[in-house]
Amino acid sequence: MFSEISGELPDVLGDFTPGAVCSDRARWSTVPQAVRDLVIQEAEETLARAWPLIAASDYQEFTATGNRSRFEELYFTRRRMLNNLVLGELIEGKARFLPKIVDGIFLIAEESGWQLPAHNAYERSGARLPLPDNSQPVVDLFAAETAALLATIVALLRDELDGISPEITARVEREIEIRILSPYLGRHFWWMGRGEERMNNWTAWISQNVLLTVFSLKTSQPTRHAVVKKALGSLDAFLKDYAEDGACEEGVLYYRHAALCLHGALTILDRVAPGLFGRFWQQPKIRNMAEYIAHMHVVGRYYFNFADSSAVVEPCSAREYLFGRAVGSEMLAEFAASDRAASDNPHLPGEWNLWYRVQELLAGPTLPAAAPPHPASGRDIFYPGIGLFIARDGQFSLAVKGGNNGEGHNHNDVGSVTLYKNGRPFLIDVGVETYTAKTFSARRYEIWTMQSTFHNLPTFAGVMQSAGEAFGARDVEVGFDEGSARISLDISGAYPPEAQLHSYRRVVSLLRGRHVEIVDTYDGGKPAVLSLMTCLAPTAGPDRIDLADLGSIFVEGAGEIEIDEIVVDDARLRSAWPEKIYRLRLPFAGRLLKMRIV
Secondary structure, three states: OOHHHHHHOOOOOOOOOOOOOOOOHHHHOOOOHHHHHHHHHHHHHHHOOOOOOOOHHHHHHHHHHOEOHHHHHHHHHHHHHHHHHHHHHHHHOOOOOHHHHHHHHHHHHOOOOOOOHHHOOOOOOOOOOOOOOOOOOOOOHHHHHHHHHHHHHHHHHHHHHHHHOHHHHHHHHHHHHHHHHHHHHHOOOHHHOOOOOOOOHHHHHHHHHHHHHHHHOOOOHHHHHHHHHHHHHHHHHHHHOOOOOOOOOOOHHHHOOOHHHHHHHHHHHHHHOOOOOHHHHHOHHHHHHHHHHHHHEEEOOEEOOOOOOOOEOOOOOHHHHHHHHHHOOHHHHHHHHHHHHOOOOOOOOOOOOHHHHHHHHHHHHHOOOOOOOOHHHHOOEEEOOOOEEEEEOOOEEEEEEOOEEOOOOOOOOOOOEEEEEOOEEEEOOOOOOOOEHHHHOOOHHHOHHHOHHHOOOEEEOOEOOOOEEEEEOEEEEEEEOOOEEEEEEEOHHHOOHHHOEEEEEEEEEEEOOOEEEEEEEEEEOOOEEEEEEEOOOEEEOOOEEEEOOOEEEEEEOEOOOEEEEEEOOOHHHHOOOOOEEEEEEEEEOOOEEEEEEO
C-alpha cells in the first residue's frame, strides 16, 4: 500500500513542527487556565526533585533477576521529569525551567543505552545482553521514544536552548544520529518487517517516532528520503498482519501503540509531503482500525479486554479524536471527545511522549464539549480477523474471543467469555501482571494469568489450552437480529491431543432484554471442569451462583461447585481489580452444561 508511492515523493520533504514553538505566546495562551495551573504546578514540583541515578547494576538487574520494573521506574521518571519541565516552560515562557531542562537533556544524552534492558538484543528472540554496547545501539521502542522526546524539545525550544549554548541542540543531534538514524538506516531490526514475519505494535510505534525525530530536526534531504522509504516498507509490513476488519489482536491497550501510532506516522507524512498521503485516510481498512477502540468500550474506563490488555484503560485524548476526524469517522470523533471530557487530567500527566502531551494541550481545547457517545459506538460487531464477537442490549455487554492462540500477547483464551451487567464486571478476563523476563520467555505459560484454566473456559483432567497458531477455534457461526445475538464455535482445536477431545461446542447467546445463555457440549475421554472468573464474592448452591447484588447464574448439568479465592497483590492487576478475585470451578455432570445469566 504505502511502498508503491515511494517513487512519487517530492524532491524536497518539508519540516514537521510537533506543536507551537515557545516564542509563539499567542498560541500557548489558548491553553485553559485550569490546565495551565496544573502544568506549572507539576513543573515546579519537578524543579524541587533530584534526578534519578541510573547505575550499571540497575541495567544488569533484568538479566540477573528478570525484574524490569525497578530499572524502568528510574528510566521513565527521568523522562517524565524532563517532559514536565518542558511543558512548564512552554506554558510560562519565562526561562525559569530552562537550566533543569538542560540538565535533563545531558543526563539522557550521557546514558550508555536508550534501549530498555528487556529489549537489549539484536534479534527478535535473541539473548538479552546485560549491558548496552554504545558502539552498536539497539533501536527499540524506547530508544525511538527517547529520540522523539529530545527532537521535540529541540523543535519547540531551539531558540531558547541556543541562547544558552548551541552545543545543547548540537549534542542532541549527534546523539540521535549515532543512536537512531545511523542504525535505523544501516541495519535491519526485526520490527522493520521482512518477508512474511509477523509484525506487532513495535513497527508502527517505532516508525512513528523515527519519522517524528527526523522531521523535527534539521536533517538533510537524503536522510529524510531514506527514512521515509524505509518507514513506508515497515508500515506495509505492519498493515499486512491486520485483517480488513481492523481489529487489533493485541487488545485495546495496544491499539494506542499500534493503529494510533499509524495515525501519527501518516499525520507526519501528510504534512511533509502535502497531497501525497491523503488518499490513505480514505482506505476502509484504516478507518476500521481507527474505530476499533470505540467498539471495544463498555462503560466509563471499562473495555473488553483479552491478551495483555487490562479491563481498565485510560480515557481517550485528542489523538483518538484527531484520528476519527482524519478518517471521516464521526462515531470515533464523538466517542473520543466524550470520553476525553470525562477525564480528570486532560493534559496526560502520566504520559512522557512530549508530542502527545503538546497535542493534548493545544488541540484539546478545540474539541467539542462533552456529548453522549455516538450510538454506533455501542453496537454489535463481529471481527472475523481475530474471531471477536461483541453484543449488547443496554443491560448486558458481552464479548466472546475466538481466533487462535498464536496471536500477539496471547493468553490461551480461545472461546473465553467476558460479560458486564449494567456496566459492572460479571465474568472477567483477569489481564496480565507486571511484565518480567518470564512474561516474554519460553516460560510465559507458567504464569497463571496466561493459562486457560484462569479464564472462563474448561479444563480436562488438568489439561489446558496450548499456545500457537495451530490451536484455535473452528466452525464459527455468528448471528445478530433484533431479538438476539449468538455465536457458536468449536474450541476443541485449542487443546492438545492429551485432552482427548473430539469436540467442544460452545454456544453463547444474548437474548435481548432477558438474559445471557451459555451452552457447552463436549465429546471427549476425560472429565471436564469449567472455570468462571469474577471479581465479586460468589455464593454457590447446587444449581445457582449468586454474585453479590449484581446477578445470578442458573446452572444445569454441573456437579458440586467449588470456589477459589485469589489474592491480587500485583500492582498492574490491582489497577483493574480489588484485592481478591474468584474462580468458580463447575464439574460437568455429563456431556452438557448450561448456564442462564440474569
